Amino acid sequence: MIESKSPYLTISDASKYLRLAPITLAKMRTYGGGPAFIRLSAKHIVYRIDDLEHWASARRFKHTSEYARESAA
Secondary structure, X not given: OOOOOOOEEEHHHHHHHHOOOHHHHHHHHHHOOOOXXXXXXXXXXXXXXXXXXXXXXXXXXXXXXXXXXXXXX
């Protein structure tokens, strides 16, 4: 688990928190569909822990057919 007193995580820490590769988060920032992020400068991006949890919770399903309906919408 990530040990941080800040409500903000770096790309590396956010990817570990979500168990996704950093490149996956990069693609989501480019193409959409990922968690909200904050661009502090041209090269410095952080994620709020609350935003990561909200994004993950929105992808919660009870069975695969429920996921298929959501994906088609």
